[in-house]
Amino acid sequence: MSAELMNGTELAREIVDRSAERARILVAETGVRPCLATVIVGDDPASVTYVAMKRRRCAKAGIESRLVSLPEATTTAELVAVIRGLSDDPSVHGILLQHPVPGHIDERAAFEAIAPAKDVDGVTMWSFAAMAFGQADGFVSCTPGGIMRLLDAYGVDPAGKRAVVVGRSPILGKPMGMLLLARDATVTYCHSRTVDLSAEIAGADILVAAVGRPEFIKGADIKPGAVVIDAGYNPGNVGDVDAEGARERAGLLTPVPGGVGPMTIALLLEQTVVAAERSAQR
Ligand code: NAP
Secondary structure, three states: OOOEEOOHHHHHHHHHHHHHHHHHHHHHHHOOOOEEEEEEEOOOHHHHHHHHHHHHHHHHOOOEEEEEEEOOOOOHHHHHHHHHHHHHOOOOOEEEEOOOOOOOOOHHHHHHOOOHHHOOOOOOHHHHHHHHOOOOOOOOOHHHHHHHHHHHHOOOOOOOOEEEEEOOOOOOHHHHHHHHHHOOOEEEEEOOOOOOHHHHHHOOOEEEEOOOOOOOEOHHHOOOOOEEEEOOOEOOOEOOEOHHHHHHHOOEEOOOOOOHHHHHHHHHHHHHHHHHHHHHHO
16 A cells, blocks of 8 residues: 555645735725734754754744844843733734743743733633633644644545544643544554553554654554654654654555645734734724
8 A cells, every 4th residue: 555645735725825915905995914923042952953853834924024033141030021921912913932932931820921812823721621621712732733724635534434643742732532422433542651662553544643753653563544744843754653664554644745734824924814804803
């Protein structure tokens, strides 16, 4: 079997194009231009690159982007104050705090300073709870939200399927499992303490790899015909799944790059436009 590749780049382009059109209409009808504020602390090269990429995509979609760049030595209290200021600023519709922040900062406290109506990256406890309870007024965490859109675009109905999520981080693994559960999958979470990971993976109709280890999931463990979502992104454009092996076994597979990555940014832009539309309605 040779897996069909799920084209995240193409689907993301469609989402961004639609978002750009909605942004254009919003400006024309209300004078409100969607604005995403991005906060970065320190100068971690990977984070600087991600932020620059997100700002370029914002510009292409007609979304204003405001960059707040803070020094490495910023304290939790200072960061919280900056984010509260953005939360109170009516000209800002979405707030993104680039993860990770330096180790001395309480990242959770900083995330919680984001007003829920502006949490377009879906990182607050409020957004997580809204997502878990199926409330449509919250914003989803962008990577799992983007993965659900990819599944929909390729006609994958999670209902009744065995879904295995490897990884349980607050921004990726945990919300991923909740979204699959909400669509009636039978969900198993795996993590560093899972006993016999290979056996768990072998039972997966839908497998999501969110580990952060290059080629960690071996093709031989994958159930023939499974839908394999590789959310991993490691140095050298390498995913968490052994792509060559997975191609032989999976039915559908996300490539790295060009699978999950572009969808994450597309969801961020779409949710920023939605936040601006809601703000204009208020
Ligand atoms: P993370 O916070 O480091 O979490 C990694 C998870 O993997 C943890 O839950 C950990 O388990 C689990 N894990 C580690 N070793 C394991 C093992 N031997 N067996 C089973 N599970 C194991 O990482 P993350 O932020 O979720 O990111 C995961 C990957 O996704 C990374 O490659 C990252 O670059 C990528 N990512 C991509 C995007 C995108 O837009 N494409 C966005 C976000 C993240 P414990 O909880 O037990 O420690």
